[in-house]
Amino acid sequence: MSSPETFYDVFRQQGISRRSFNKFCALTAASLGLSPAFAPKIAHAMETRRRTPVIWLNGLECTCCSESFIRSGHPLVSDVVLSMLSLDYSHVLMAAAGHQAEAALEETRRDHAGEYILAVEGNPPLNEDGMFCIVGGRPFIDQLQEMAAGAKAIVAWGSCASNGCVQAARPNPTQATPIHKVIKGKPIIKVPGCPPIAEVMTGVLTYMLTFDRLPPLDRLGRPTMFYGxxxxxxxxxxxxxxxxxxxxxxxxxxxxxxxxxxxxxxxxxxxxxxxxxxxxxxxxxxxxxxxxxxxxxxxxxxxxxxxxxxxLADVHTPLGVESNADKMGLGALGVIGAGIAAHAAASALQRARASATNPKSGSGE
Amino acid sequence: MARKQGLLHSLVHHATEVQTPAAKIYVYEAPVRIWHWLNAICIVLLCVTGYLIGKPLPSVPGEASFNYAFGYVRMIHFGAGQVLAVAFLYRIAWAFLGNHHAHQIFLPPVWSLTWWGEVWHEVRWYLFLEKTPKKYVGHNPLAQLAMFGLFLLPLLLSIFTGFALYAEGAGIDSAWYSAFGWVFGLLGDSFSVHTIHRISMWVIVCFTVIHIYVAIREDIMSRQSLVSTMISGWRYFKDDKE
Known part of the structure; x- marks a missing residue:
C-alpha cells in the first residue's frame, strides 16, 4: 500500500512552511480563475485528502509534454506536484526501471483499481497490430487498454493523445489514433497543445485533485478554463x-x-x-x-x-494535385469563362447561320 | 401517367413544359423577385468582403486606435450574412405560401426518369444538338438541377459554416455557439471549416457567372423571356407553337 499521508503532510515533510503553503493555495486559486474564497477550500482539500495515484503512460510521442510539465512555475512542479500526486509510473520521472517499473505499474492497477488517474502522453499506432510502438515488450495499445480499464479518469496530454498530432498527419502510415477513439466509456479530459502550457497541465491536475471532479469541458472535451x-x-x-x-x-x-x-x-x-x-x-x-x-x-x-x-490551407484533391481554395476557385472560374466565351461565340454563329437560311424565322427557332 | 397524381407529385414541381400556348403567364411573385435581388446584393457584398477577409488589403497607416478598416470589412460581411440568412428563411416560408413555382428549386424530382430525360434534352440543347428548345413556365429541368446543386446546397453550406465561424467570434458560451457549434463536430476544426466556407464561396461565384450568362443567352435564344421575368414576374412566350 502507498503511504496514507495527505498532501499537507508531504509539504511539511519537504520543509515547506505553513505560510508558503497558504501562498500556494492562494496562487492556485488565482491561476484557476477562482475567487479568493476558494483558497481556504484548496488548503482544506490538501490537508485532508490522500494523494491520488497517477499513472503517466508514454505512447507514440516526443516527450515534449513531459518537458513542458516539469517547467511549471505555478505551482512549481518539483516541490509541489510530484508530492501532491503519487506518481507511480512515468518513463521520464520515475527512479525505477525495467521489471521493477512494470511491477509498480501492475501494483497500482491491482491495488488502486477505480482510483487512479491515467495520464496519457502520445497515442497508440494501430497499424500492424500496434507494432510501431512497443512498451515493456508489448504493443502500447495493449498497455493503454489494460490501464484505462481501471482508471477513474483519463487525461489526454498534448495533441498526440487529444487529436493525433504530427504522427497522425496525412498519410498516417502507422495509423496513429487519438485515445478517445480507442478508449470508450471513461471520462477523457483533452489537454491539447504541442506541448500544452506547463501551468495548464498542472492547473488541470490541481483542479481534479482539489474538487475531486472533472473540470468543465467544452464540446470537444477540453477544459473551458484554458481552452474557452x-x-x-x-x-x-x-x-x-x-x-x-x-x-x-x-x-x-x-x-x-x-x-x-x-x-x-x-x-x-x-x-x-x-x-x-x-x-x-x-x-x-x-x-x-x-x-x-x-x-x-x-x-x-x-x-x-x-x-x-x-x-489558405492546401486542399488535397482526389487527383493528388495540391491546391488551395483560391487557386481552385480562380482555376474553375477561368475554365468557366473560357467555356462561356466559346459557347457564346458558337451560339452567335448558329443564330447567324439560322437567320441566313431562313430570314423570316424568329429567335430561338 | 395517371398514376402519378399522388401527394408527392402534387408537391413537386415537374418543370412543367407548356402544352397550351399563351401570351404571358405570371410566374415569379413579388416576394420571390424581392428575394432574388436582395440575395444578389448580399452575395456580391459577401463575396467581395469574404475574399478580402481571407486576403486582406495592404495595411492602413497611422495608429491602430484611429483605424478600423478590417473591422468594417468584417462588419459588412457579418451584416450581409445576417440579411442573407433571414432572407433565406423568408424564401423557405414563401416556398410553402407562394404559387406552384415558388418551391421548384427546393425539390428537383431526381427520382423521375421523365425529368432526367428532360434534363438530358436541355443538355443537348446547350451542346447545339437540339434545334428546338422546349418551352417552360418555371425553370427548365437543367436549370432546376443547377439551382439546387450548385446554388441552394452551397448557399446552405455557406450559411451554416458562416454562422459557426461567427459563433466562434461571439464566444463558446454565446447563444450563437449553442445554435451552430455542432458544425465543428460535423466538419472538423475551425480552420477546416474556414476552408470549406471559402470553397463554397467559389462554387457560388462560379454558379453566378454561369447563371448570368445563361439567363442572357436564354433570353435571346430560347422561346420565353428570362431576364425581364425576374423583374416584372411575367413570362412572355415568343411563339405560339407547341
Whole structure:
C-alpha cells in the first residue's frame, strides 16, 4: 500500500512552511480563475485528502509534454506536484526501471483499481497490430487498454493523445489514433497543445485533485478554463487586426512595428488555447509576442492544414494535385469563362447561320 | 401517367413544359423577385468582403486606435450574412405560401426518369444538338438541377459554416455557439471549416457567372423571356407553337 499521508503532510515533510503553503493555495486559486474564497477550500482539500495515484503512460510521442510539465512555475512542479500526486509510473520521472517499473505499474492497477488517474502522453499506432510502438515488450495499445480499464479518469496530454498530432498527419502510415477513439466509456479530459502550457497541465491536475471532479469541458472535451477562448480573442496585437494593419513580410517595417501576423498565416483566430493569457516559461512570452505567428498546435489537423505561413490551407484533391481554395476557385472560374466565351461565340454563329437560311424565322427557332 | 397524381407529385414541381400556348403567364411573385435581388446584393457584398477577409488589403497607416478598416470589412460581411440568412428563411416560408413555382428549386424530382430525360434534352440543347428548345413556365429541368446543386446546397453550406465561424467570434458560451457549434463536430476544426466556407464561396461565384450568362443567352435564344421575368414576374412566350 502507498503511504496514507495527505498532501499537507508531504509539504511539511519537504520543509515547506505553513505560510508558503497558504501562498500556494492562494496562487492556485488565482491561476484557476477562482475567487479568493476558494483558497481556504484548496488548503482544506490538501490537508485532508490522500494523494491520488497517477499513472503517466508514454505512447507514440516526443516527450515534449513531459518537458513542458516539469517547467511549471505555478505551482512549481518539483516541490509541489510530484508530492501532491503519487506518481507511480512515468518513463521520464520515475527512479525505477525495467521489471521493477512494470511491477509498480501492475501494483497500482491491482491495488488502486477505480482510483487512479491515467495520464496519457502520445497515442497508440494501430497499424500492424500496434507494432510501431512497443512498451515493456508489448504493443502500447495493449498497455493503454489494460490501464484505462481501471482508471477513474483519463487525461489526454498534448495533441498526440487529444487529436493525433504530427504522427497522425496525412498519410498516417502507422495509423496513429487519438485515445478517445480507442478508449470508450471513461471520462477523457483533452489537454491539447504541442506541448500544452506547463501551468495548464498542472492547473488541470490541481483542479481534479482539489474538487475531486472533472473540470468543465467544452464540446470537444477540453477544459473551458484554458481552452474557452481563441488566442486571437486575447491577443495583444488584436487592435492591429481590427485596424487592418498587418505584417506583410517577416522583415518589413510593419513587422518591426508589431502589427498583426494574420497575413503571415497566424492561426490565432482558429486556435483555442491559453497562450495569449497564461503565456510560456513562467509568463515570459508566447509565439506571437516573439514575432512568429501561431501555428495552431492545439487544434486538430493543424499539421494537415499547412502551410503555416498562409491563411489558405492546401486542399488535397482526389487527383493528388495540391491546391488551395483560391487557386481552385480562380482555376474553375477561368475554365468557366473560357467555356462561356466559346459557347457564346458558337451560339452567335448558329443564330447567324439560322437567320441566313431562313430570314423570316424568329429567335430561338 | 395517371398514376402519378399522388401527394408527392402534387408537391413537386415537374418543370412543367407548356402544352397550351399563351401570351404571358405570371410566374415569379413579388416576394420571390424581392428575394432574388436582395440575395444578389448580399452575395456580391459577401463575396467581395469574404475574399478580402481571407486576403486582406495592404495595411492602413497611422495608429491602430484611429483605424478600423478590417473591422468594417468584417462588419459588412457579418451584416450581409445576417440579411442573407433571414432572407433565406423568408424564401423557405414563401416556398410553402407562394404559387406552384415558388418551391421548384427546393425539390428537383431526381427520382423521375421523365425529368432526367428532360434534363438530358436541355443538355443537348446547350451542346447545339437540339434545334428546338422546349418551352417552360418555371425553370427548365437543367436549370432546376443547377439551382439546387450548385446554388441552394452551397448557399446552405455557406450559411451554416458562416454562422459557426461567427459563433466562434461571439464566444463558446454565446447563444450563437449553442445554435451552430455542432458544425465543428460535423466538419472538423475551425480552420477546416474556414476552408470549406471559402470553397463554397467559389462554387457560388462560379454558379453566378454561369447563371448570368445563361439567363442572357436564354433570353435571346430560347422561346420565353428570362431576364425581364425576374423583374416584372411575367413570362412572355415568343411563339405560339407547341
Amino acid at each position: 477562448q481563441r488566442i486571437h480573442d486575447k491577443c495583444y496585437r488584436r487592435p492591429h487586426f481590427d485596424a487592418g494593419q498587418f505584417a506583410e513580410a517577416w522583415d518589413d517595417e510593419n513587422s518591426r512595428k508589431g502589427y498583426c501576423l494574420y497575413k503571415m498565416g497566424c492561426r490565432g483566430p482558429t486556435t483555442y488555447n491559453a497562450c495569449s493569457t497564461v503565456r510560456w516559461n513562467d509568463g515570459v512570452s508566447f509565439p506571437i509576442q516573439s514575432g512568429h505567428g501561431c501555428i495552431g498546435c492545439s487544434e486538430e489537423n493543424f499539421w494537415d492544414n499547412g502551410p503555416f505561413y498562409d491563411r
